[in-house]
Amino acid sequence: MIHAISKVHRLRSTLAIVLPLAILVGTGVTVAASPESAQADSTSKACPWMNKSKSPGQRANLLLDASTLEQQMRWLNEASANETNLTVFGSTTYPAQVACAPFTADTDGPMGIAYTPGVTAFPIPMAQAASWDERLTRAKGKAEADEAFRKRYDQLLGPAVDIVRSPWAGRNGEYLGEDPLLSGTLAGDWINALRNGNPGEPVAAVVKHYLGNNQEIDRSTSSSNIDDRTLHEVYSLPFAIANSIGHPAGVMCSYNQVNGKYACENPELLNGLLKKEIGFKGFVVTDNGSQHSTAASLNAGLDQELSLPKYFAPDKLHAALDAGEITKAQIRAAAFRVIRAKIANGLFDNPLPAVAQDNVRTDAHDAVALKMAEEGSVLLQNRNQILPLTLRNKTIAIIGPTASNTPTAGVSASTVCTSPLYGDPSAPNAVQCPNPVAPLDALTARAARNHDTVIYDDGSDVKRAARTAAQADTAIVFGYNVAGEYFDLPSLNVANNGDALIEAVAGANRHTIVDLETAGPVLTPWADKVQGIVESWYPGEAQGDALAGLLFGNVNFTGKLPVTFPKSIADLPTGAAPNAQYPGTFAGGSTTRTDPEAIRQVAYSEGLKVGYKWYDAQHIAPQFAFGFGLSYTKFAYSRLAVSTHYSSSGALRSTVSFNVTNTGRSAGAEVSQVYLTLPGTSGEPGKRLVSFKRQKLTPGETQRVRVVIDSSSSNRPFSVWDSDTKAWRIPGGKYAVSVGSSSRDLPLSRTWRIGGHSK
Secondary structure (H helix, E strand, O other), X not given: XXXXXXXXXXXXXXXXXXXXXXXXXXXXXXXXXXXXXXXXXXXXXXXXXXXXXXXXXXHHHHHHHXXXXXXXXXXXXXXXXXXXXXOEEOOXXXXXXXXXXXXXXXXXXXXXXXXXXXXXXXXXXXXXXXXXXXXXXXXXXXXXXXXXXXXXXXXXXXXXXXXXXXXXXXXXXXXXOOOHHHHHHHHHHHHHHHHHOOOOOOOEEEEEEEOOOOOOOOOOOEEEEOOHHHHHXXXXXXXXXXXXXXXXXXXXXXXXXXXXXXXXXXXXXXXXXXXXXXXXXXXXXXXXXXXXXXXXXXXXXXXXXXXXXXXXXXXXXXXXXXXXXXXXXXXXXXXXXXHHHHHHOOOOOOOOXXXXXXXXXXXXXXXXXXXXXXXXXXXXXXXXXXXXXXXXXXXXXXXXXXXXXXXXXXXXXXXXXXXXXXXXXXXXXXXXXXXXXXXXXXXXXXXXXXXXXXXXXXXXXXXXXXXXXXXXXXXXXXXXXXXXXXXXXXXXXXXXXXXXXXXXXXXXXXXXXXXXXXXXXOOOOOHHHOOEEEEOOOOOOOHHHHHXXXXXXXXXOOOOOOXXXXXXXXXXXXXXXOEOOOEOEOHHHOOOOOOOOOOEEEEOOOOOOOXXXXXXXXXXXXXXXXOOOEOOOOXXXXXXXXXXXXXXXXXXXXXXXXXXXXXXXXXXEEEEEEEEEOOHHHOOOOEEEEEEEEEEEOOOOEEEEEEEEEOOOOOOOOOEEEOOOOEXXXXXXXXXXXXXXXXOEOOEEEEEEEOOEXX
């Protein structure tokens, strides 16, 4: 939802904000003659919850002890919790908040700082995941936090770690792929960088969307029906991993129902799985409008309502209290979680600037966006080594509307810069991207260095485009789709008759390269007719420079797919839509809505067989496998060693070591992937990713890689969820570790036996 442009947020942009006394808090260093130290002491006496020597929990309790019930209620609403200097929010009036409670603000954050000019347009998170680069993810988090803070935001609604269950989903580009470990690990790194990347500018993260928010169609009127084991091993696992690594301030509950109960009033999900089992200590906040009750939500574990107060407004809370449906202790407990998280993430002690800056971009941030576009691009096909381009005094045809900054029927390079609002190409981007580096401009400039000539066609007339391609020595044709919030994809083919355009160009020029600019996996029925295929996703503001460097070989491809590309719709884990799995059914089995109030039932009957696990279990060859990505060099794996022992704490640990050698002539980076296959009696569908590591290697260089698979890790690498005992257990039997460059290219393997036990 468009969180940052609620009435409250629009109001704050027009008001002169009077900053609270908290801005005067000093550094905490004890220097007797320091005025700042004296001011800090004074503030701590007046507002003991501002004493940084106390724990976040102690400070939160001190604040609540000094609060009236209605002041406590303010923390249960996002707008009134943030805008501490205001008392009126829509039709609701609160008392003034206690002294020293700071002004805070949030906005959407997965793709960059949303809905405001003067910020960096990074590649979408799907491209970020395709880099498999934790260091680069941290660099993005640091850059994004700096921009957020200087725009007067200290909390971002993101990252989003929903698993890519189906390629139809409109928000797949906002997510980090189909695997829980990859998604949760990158999210955890991102969260840490937001909070800690810039001293004095902490930005808290709210991870979303919890849980089963895997389609946009009927997202508010559907139930994701997921069995208990799949819920634990697939859909909640990235949240658990992100929580363990990053300790986010908040978790956002989703619009949909899960097993017949709305996520934001689902006690099994919130109090049970999230807070008790996973051990999440922050607060749970709704998506915008995803709350449906007062007492049921609070009792289930919801702590805060997003945007203007409705169900958690004081009158509703008082009515629930009077009816005996909730207690004052529950209100205080919810407020405590919100306050403690804000303090723990530094929001009480690092006040936002008095005025938002117009332009917060920097050269360093732009460099991160370029690097992410380079590392996130995946070379899917390179027949006859058509890439890198080594043409001299030749002609290159560039074809397609997204190659240019000049719109064709409203479509241009800006269309695929980042995800658009509403999944509509005519809508603005969620992160503003008014003038990206267009591929046409960057490729033309780079080609000129080789004395090559570039000719262009916008692709609006297929026959004309084919004639243009025929005039060139090499053709580069762009295929795209448009995806975003509110709408799922109408097709898994590239948009705007793109398949016909690609086939026509390939028919006219046998040296054709396709650049895909899509939010997720698409069908590639023309793959056998072209020589090169690159997946650039939505590559951000530096898209042209990144693509030019990659295609001409100044930069090597290092990206790997975070999702599986199917050969056909029939191969998908959710089958050929429409059906009970996607988009779900109504009474009588119909997939068509006739009753606006009916709840669509979405059957997650594929269970654990999500993404590459489905293709492995069903013995289906994908078009392009999870983890796959070509390079301009080659890598060899050798000398696998595995040793297993139990730690003093009883954790099962397997150390996996192997060599990776660059056997080619170019420097490159390889993402080594380690998969574990559990015993056949475990009921697991094939292998699971348990570790990955990125290495940079010069030609001829060998590196020894060592990873530890630890049963106590948050990704539960050896374990399965036992729905009968409601516990994780390690099955006894034969285990196999496999190592290689993708889920379908694993040259090294080793088996060993483990005795089963609970852990």
